[in-house]
Amino acid sequence: MELSERKKLIPPGGETKVLLHSCCAPCSGEVMEAMLASGVDYTIFFYNPNIHPEREYLLRKDENVRFAEKHGVPFVDADYDKDNWFARAKGMEWEPERGIRCTMCFDMRFERTALYAHEHGFPVMTSSLGISRWKNMAQINDCGQRAASRYDGLSYWDYNWRKGGGSARMIEISKREEFYQQEYCGCVYSLRDTNAHRRSQGREPIEIGTQYYGRPNPGDEPDGAA
Secondary structure: OHHOOOOOOHHHHHHOEEEOOOOOHHHHHHHHHHHOOOOOEEEEEEEEOOOOHHHHHHHHHHHHHHHHHHOOOOOEEOOOHHHHHHHHHEEEEEEEHHHHHHHHHHHHHHHHHHHHHHOOOEEEEEOOOHHHOOOHHHHHHHHHHHHHHHOOOEEEEOOOOOOOOOHHHHHHHHHHHOEEEEOOOHHHHHHHHHHHHHHHHOOOOOOEEEEEEEEOOOOOOOOOOO
């Protein structure tokens, strides 16, 4: 689908300036192109200290930077303060996916996103996290709204990026751009649990930096947004 054929999106309050928290290029690619097609003036905010190890973090970030540069979209590279993330996750090491550890993780990233939005004049913030079918959209939206509510004049755009063909275009864009394909959500505990599941099925553990969309054995979809 060409950009001109997309349904025009209108951010909350009719605003046109948005801060987009991005978790990775595969998830944000469709969100980015959808907003570009609607003439939304947006900036990418990359803050994902949960991603482990650092090599994986850099692979995901560099892909996002590449795609942002292709479209001329401003990219804010925030801190990789992983020690802070691990401190917040203490005691939650064995919580399940979509549980309280994930809520903590979303809260942490959205709190920083909201602060940046407040300090730099963005009236709306949103995230690419919810486009992944592996994520609980209600959980993500709740965290985003809670973070934005701390500041007057800031709202969280809880648009369902999966609908209207968004999920399918996410894969199409990833294959077209040959994005790096992550095989686990992002954090060390997700990596641990994903590898445990793979071993239970007689599969080899994840090998970081080997899977790319549109190349041999690309898979269908990332195993989860970061």
